[in-house]
Amino acid sequence: MSRLRVTAVSAVISIAFVMPAAAQSDDALVKRGAYLVNGPVACSNCHGTRNPDFSIADGMEFAGGFHIVDPAFDVYAANITPDKETGIGDWTDEQIIKAIREGVDPEGDIIFPPMPSPTYNNMSDDDAKAVVAYLRTLKPVRHEVEESHWNIPQQAMPPAKGAPAPAMSDTVAYGGYIVNALAHCFECHTPMGPTGPDMSRMGAGGLEITLAPGMSVYTSNITPDPETGIGNWSDEDIKQAITEGITPQGRHVSPPMPFPWFNNMTAEDLDAVVAYLHTIPAVSNKVERTEFQMKNFP
Template identity: 60%
Template sequence: MRSSVSAAAIAAVLSLAAIVPAGAASKAQVKRGEYLVNGPVACGNCHTPRGADMAPIKDKAFAGGFPFNDPGFMTYSANITPDKETGIGSWTDAEIIHAIREGADKDGRIIFPPMPVPTYNNMSDEDVKAIVAYLRTLKPVHNVVPDPKYAIPQQTMPPATVKKSPPQSDKVAYGGYIVNALAHCFECHTSPGANGVPDFKNGLGAGGFLIALGPGMSVATPNITSDPDTGLGKWSDTDIKKALTEGISPTGGHLSPPMPYSNFKNMTDSDVEAVIAYLRTVPPIKNKVERTDFQKKAFP
């Protein structure tokens, strides 16, 4: 006997089938965003304020207010929780994405440096949307952040054009994507030029950039090029992984903030391996970086 199915029943089944993947995709997107925010992008490393002991203040996670005192600016990390008055709760997805990848807030105010917008300008559409999806799930925290003061010229980045990230099967390419679009490694680990800003042309990855964590608390970033004498050239993969995820050097020394090893420890083994594979390709630059007295004392 031949059975018949009504058009309405078919429509209902198709409608249900369409709903299920959408819900699954939404959960996957939030999960990806959670991984990025708490892993390679390490948003909380700057956007969570710290106490006098430099430990993150847990009940103010992502609520901003961490100070950045530089000769060219005095600014504070923004509140990126969904609080509608002091955070991004009233922002549209497009406004948040524009701030992340182009560097201007919803009112048109330029928000970098130190926000690593030049790096995030290389972030894919799929990943930046995932980050926004996860930020929407955070607990709103009411925290007023002081306005920044800049003594240097600013300009936004051009519209982002990266639609998709490289395939994870290509370790070097994907590792380069993590380093140059997500983890913003070179924003800190590049040597400064004559003007004091990172010289990406001549000092990429060579370190020696001074970062002020507070009065008398400056740190010098290490050389992460493949140079065998002053960089990572003689480090084993295990050495680099331990530095990235535990903050421990091959000699047993402790790496200092703002190195976000507490975030990098959340990265998958595959992603860490991809980063290491890419770092092996960074051209060697001989630049011996001496740790500051603060680093030697606080992080022996």
């Protein structure tokens, strides 16, 4: 009898100790998720509903509908707000994480490409949970999105390993994690080979992205090649291009370079990205400059 009572008391005490700690770690998770989604991961660069002038409609940052056309696909980014009917409000955390990292929805349909699942496949378990925790805090928006179509066979990603991110103190490795697990730099900045991105020319640019019929941009060479890449740029030059979309020559970079989101990156994360970019192999590849500028995009 007295033993039982002790047990009951200690249970109450441990709950009292555990609860505030759990609440705090949820807050930390949401905060990390908000940073990732609105910073280096830039989900709404694709998942925002765009006005005809390409600006993102108010309150529709995650409501989907952005139409992305390519010879390989004709897709509409999904509504990823917690709306139960038109968004992902009914999905479990595991289902959302699988969609992000493996590119497969709960019905088993493949959603990649261009959803950057090959990059997100490398996302740590902690960061994947943080992204989902943040998505849960968004206002549900009712917005039906049209169906996507692909002209190529789609392929799901292998099961994600969820390995922890490298220590932030290992600047180059951590920068590599941001680039290759979060910010999907190379999915835009690598030229296409016959069967997909030509990773032997990682970062060499020249991938054609169609923004609208007749409006193509060619991604830049971001390897350290001094002639055709960014080998002659100072670290400050590179950071200005990443966060403000302005080159050392004062040229504005074209969308869909996600600089408005990258502008929210911490100084440490930016330094890590730049340190990592210095270490990738230089590839000589002269890329045609895009002529047009779009003030309102994104």
